[in-house]
Amino acid sequence: MFSYRNLSIKQKQVVWAWGFLTVPVLFYSIIRFYPTFGAIFLSFQDWNLLGDKTWVGLENYQKLYADPAFWKVFANTFIYLLIGTPFSLLISFIVAYNLDKVRFMHGTIRALYFLPFMTSAVAMAWLWRWFYQPVPIGLFNNMLASFGIPQFPFLNSTTWALPSILAPAVWAGLGFQIIIFMAGLRSIPQSYYEAAQIDGVGSWTILREITLPLLKPTIVFLVVLSSIGFLRIFDQVFNMTTNDPGGPLNSTKPLVLMIYDTAFNGFDMGYAAAQTVVLFTILLVVSLVQLRIMRER
Amino acid sequence: MTATDIKASSNTLDAARSSQSKGPRDPMQIIRWTLLFLGGVVMVMPIVYMLSTSFKWPHEIYNLQIIPDEPTLENYIYVLEDGRFYNWFFNSLLVAVSTTVSAVLFDSMVGYTLCKFEFRGRFFVFVAILSTLMIPTEMLIIPWYTMATQFGWLDSYWGIMFPGMMTAFGTFLMKQFFESVPDDFIEAARIDGLNEFQIWWSVAMPLVTPALSALAIFIFLGNWTAFIWPLIVTNSPELYTLPVGLTTFSVEQSVEWELIMTGAALATIPTLIVFLVFQRYIIRGVVMAGLKG
Numbered sequence: 217m218f219s220y221r222n223l224s225i226k227q228k229q230v231v232w233a234w235g236f237l238t239v240p241v242l243f244y245s246i247i248r249f250y251p252t253f254g255a256i257f258l259s260f261q262d263w264n265l266l267g268d269k270t271w272v273g274l275e276n277y278q279k280l281y282a283d284p285a286f287w288k289v290f291a292n293t294f295i296y297l298l299i300g301t302p303f304s305l306l307i308s309f310i311v312a313y314n315l316d317k318v319r320f321m322h323g324t325i326r327a328l329y330f331l332p333f334m335t336s337a338v339a340m341a342w343l344w345r346w347f348y349q350p351v352p353i354g355l356f357n358n359m360l361a362s363f364g365i366p367q368f369p370f371l372n373s374t375t376w377a378l379p380s381i382l383a384p385a386v387w388a389g390l391g392f393q394i395i396i397f398m399a400g401l402r403s404i405p406q407s408y409y410e411a412a413q414i415d416g417v418g419s420w421t422i423l424r425e426i427t428l429p430l431l432k433p434t435i436v437f438l439v440v441l442s443s444i445g446f447l448r449i450f451d452q453v454f455n456m457t458t459n460d461p462g463g464p465l466n467s468t469k470p471l472v473l474m475i476y477d478t479a480f481n482g483f484d485m486g487y488a489a490a491q492t493v494v495l496f497t498i499l500l501v502v503s504l505v506q507l508r509i510m511r512e513r
Numbered sequence: 514m515t516a517t518d519i520k521a522s523s524n525t526l527d528a529a530r531s532s533q534s535k536g537p538r539d540p541m542q543i544i545r546w547t548l549l550f551l552g553g554v555v556m557v558m559p560i561v562y563m564l565s566t567s568f569k570w571p572h573e574i575y576n577l578q579i580i581p582d583e584p585t586l587e588n589y590i591y592v593l594e595d596g597r598f599y600n601w602f603f604n605s606l607l608v609a610v611s612t613t614v615s616a617v618l619f620d621s622m623v624g625y626t627l628c629k630f631e632f633r634g635r636f637f638v639f640v641a642i643l644s645t646l647m648i649p650t651e652m653l654i655i656p657w658y659t660m661a662t663q664f665g666w667l668d669s670y671w672g673i674m675f676p677g678m679m680t681a682f683g684t685f686l687m688k689q690f691f692e693s694v695p696d697d698f699i700e701a702a703r704i705d706g707l708n709e710f711q712i713w714w715s716v717a718m719p720l721v722t723p724a725l726s727a728l729a730i731f732i733f734l735g736n737w738t739a740f741i742w743p744l745i746v747t748n749s750p751e752l753y754t755l756p757v758g759l760t761t762f763s764v765e766q767s768v769e770w771e772l773i774m775t776g777a778a779l780a781t782i783p784t785l786i787v788f789l790v791f792q793r794y795i796i797r798g799v800v801m802a803g804l805k806g
Contacts, residue, residue, distance in 0.1 A: 225703075226631070232709035233630035237638060240623045243679050248645040251656030258655065265659075311552060314545050321550070327792055328553030331560060334788045334795075336738035338756035339777035342763050343563045346770045352575045353770060355562060359577060390556070392799060399800045437803075448649060451740045451756070458764050472651050472741070479655055480745060492652040499649055 258489035265483045276490035285466060286474070286491075293447055293471045293498070296382060300446040304386045304393060305438060311390070312397030313427075326398075330391035337388065341455035344384040345371070348456075371456060374467040381468050385452050389445065393438055400434030401427070436510040440503050447499055448472055471495050560781070567775040574771050588775040592762075598779055600751055601758035607670060608743075608754055609736040612677040616732045617725055619679040624687025625713050629699060639688075645681045654745060661746055672746045673754065677736055683728050686802060690724035691717060727798030737784065755780045 220231065259276055263269040280286050311329060318325065332340070347355045348370035357367050370380045404427065412422050428435075450472040454461070461477065462469030471491065479488035566574050567588055569581045592598055627639050657676055658667075666672035694717050702712045718725070743754040753761065759780050763773045788795055 229630050229709065230632040233626050233632045233635075236622050236626040236630075236709075236713075240619055240642075240679055240684075241638065243619075244642055244645060244681075247657075247676060247678075248648065248653070248681075249641075251653040251660070252645075252648050254656035254659070255652050311549065314549055318542070318546050318549060320546060323792070325549050325553045326796070327789075328550075329556050330796065331557050331785065331788065334734070334784045335560070335781045336740075336756050336759075336784070338738070338740055338759050339563075339780040340559070342759070342773050342777050343559055346566075346774065347559070347562075349770075353768075355577070358575060362577065384559075387556070387559070392803070395796055395799055396803045399804055444649075448651065450651075454740075455760055455763075458760070475651055475654075476741065476745075479658075485655055485659075489655055492649075492655065496647075496649055496652050500647060503647075 255489050255492050258486055259493045261486045261489075263485040265485055269486075272486065276487050279487060280490055280494065288466050289462075289469050289471055289474045292378060292467070292469055293449075295378060296385075296449050296470055297443050297446045297502070299379065300382050300386055300449075301439060301442045304389055304442055305435070307386075308390050308393035308438075309397055312394045312401060313423075315394065316398055316401045326394070329394050332388045333391035335388060337385070337451035338455050340384050340388055341452045344380075344452075345456045348380055372464065374464050377457075377463040377468045381452050381456050381463075382446075382449075385446070385449060389442065393442065396434060396438060397431075400431050404430045432510065436507065439510065440506050443502055443506060444499055447495075447502065450476070471498075560785075563774050563778055563781070566771055567778040569771055571769070571771055574774075588771050589779075592772060592775045592779065595762075597750060597753075597758060597762070598755075598776070601753050601755045602779075602783075604670070604673075604752060604758075605737055605755040608673050609733050611670075612674050612736045613729050613733045615674075615678045616680050616683055617729050620683030620728065621687040621691075621718065621721070621725060622713065623679070623684045624689075625691050625717055627684070628688045628691040629694070629696070629717070642681050642684055646685070650676070650742070654742060657742070658745060667746060668748045668752055670752070673743050673752070676742060677732075677739075680732065683732065686728055687721070687724060690721045694720050723797070724801060726794060727801040730795055730798045731802045734784070 220228065223231065258269075260271060260273055261269045262272045262275070315322070315325060315329075346353070349357065350369075350372075351357045351361050351367055354370075356370070360366070360368060369376060371377050408426050408430070409422065412426055417425070447470075449470050453463075453468055453470055453473050454476070457463045457468060462473055472495065475488050475491045475495065478484050478491060482488075561579060565579045565581065568584045568586070570583060570585055570587070573581055573583070623642070627635060627642075653676070661667045661672045661675075666675065698716055698720075699712055702716045707716070738756060739754070740756045740760075743757045744760070747753055747757060750758070750761065759776050762776050766772045766776075
């Protein structure tokens with residue numbers, strides 16, 4: 217007869233371990249793994265959410281490849297990444313590097329930079345959308361007007377709409393990156409700086425030869441994290457372009473918005489699933505490439 | 514670069530670390546402080562303008578003044594009389610608190626199990642859970658939606674919450690933190706006759722409370738501001754969360770920016786207050802979760 221009492225301590229532990237894991241294993245199987253394969257499977261099918269699913273092989277991917285709108289969206293998605301990540305990392309590093317050397321009101325200044333991180337992207341998207349409105353409504357154009365500078369089209373321009381949407385995303389993320397950078401700076405042993413000082417090394421050289429190399433794990437972490445964030449941008453774009461989703465001529469549309477549109481406005485579920493598989497592949501490749509590059513250097 | 518520069522820069526580094534204030538006589542330091550402070554002011558300006566506009570009459574929103582000439586609570590009265598904001602606020606709070614409690618409990622339980630128990634399949638379970646970190650939420654949304662339709666979870670609180678009941682990030686984070694709990698403690702508790710659940714709950718958990726609060730902050734904030742999934746899974750306005758409700762509300766108002774700013778302020782003020790009160794803990798938590806996660 218099987219009885220818990222007769223088990224050895226080791227065996228009891230095994231029973232407890234699987235007892236603890238039962239619900240989580242079910243959760244991860246049903247809510248994470250099954251849907252992952254479901255999405256991949258669905259990307260080879262045609263389905264309008266109500267009718268039957270039909271197997272279409274690679275048709276969805278071929279359609280995607282032939283769709284000029286997709287390539288526009290694909291490019292946009294990477295522009296968000298290529299502008300957003302370097303800009304936000306550069307600004308947050310400069311702030312963190314200097315804030316690390318400041319004592320007076322240190323906590324207050326840090327809080328000022330961190331505050332936007334605590335806001336919801338939706339609320340901030342509407343706030344910035346107001347900033348971008350033309351004269352006499354928008355704050356930015358009113359400011360420009362008060363200096364006698366001509367109006368700036370912001371969200372209405374095919375060139376400037378994307379950076380305009382990116383700005384609040386960068387702004388809201390700075391606080392987090394600054395905090396992480398500062399923690400990274402603090403973890404560099406003081407003795408390295410003292411040694412450099414004794415050798416009479418300039419502060420630029422210290423920055424380049426000591427600080428940055430030792431900060432590499434932090435930099436890698438933030439580059440990967442912020443890249444993933446910008447590649448998945450959605451909330452800001454959706455809320456800043458509700459009147460014309462994706463901006464003028466799709467100039468701001470990122471991949472996630474295209475997925476949302478295809479699935480929940482066009483009900484072309486198979487096609488949308490193929491787009492999500494592409495998103496997954498992009499995220500995977502970008503993270504792996506970045507990890508590889510950063511590790512080599 | 515002169516020798517004094519080197520000295521100054523390394524001294525200021527020391528100053529920052531040893532909390533010895535370097536006197537205001539160092540001009541470099543004054544410039545640095547001033548620029549940082551101005552940058553900080555610029556950072557919060559958007560939020561200041563949002564709050565300021567929410568207290569303005571429609572005819573005043575066009576001027577650049579921060580303090581309105583005739584401040585008014587009219588916008589707040591209008592937005593709150595609408596009644597829906599209370600509803601959305603409650604929904605967001607319910608969803609965020611429930612998912613936070615669930616995720617913190619389950620993540621720490623799984624993290625503990627993977628860290629402190631020895632059993633066959635441990636490594637496999639760990640790698641399997643870790644691998645889900647690579648899968649973006651957006652990829653799962655369509656299957657979740659289908660699943661929610663089949664099980665009748667659409668347009669319900671459970672429908673909003675179920676994807677976030679456990680997180681791989683939290684599991685990994687808690688596993689890292691349980692490494693610091695000495696095995697001797699657990700062994701001693703076992704000899705004292707505590708069962709494994711009691712050991713986890715009353716011996717191990719109290720030793721990782723800073724990590725638990727760090728995780729709770731992250732998960733709460735993530736769920737409080739979550740947008741795409743609540744947008745998809747809810748249909749009836751009574752079930753909207755604050756971000757989804759705010760979108761609907763703002764689209765309705767279209768040009769009444771002072772009302773939109775009031776709605777945005779109502780969605781922002783609670784987290785800002787929480788931040789100002791628990792600033793120290795939140796920043797420490799973010800660092801902990803960010804670096805170990």
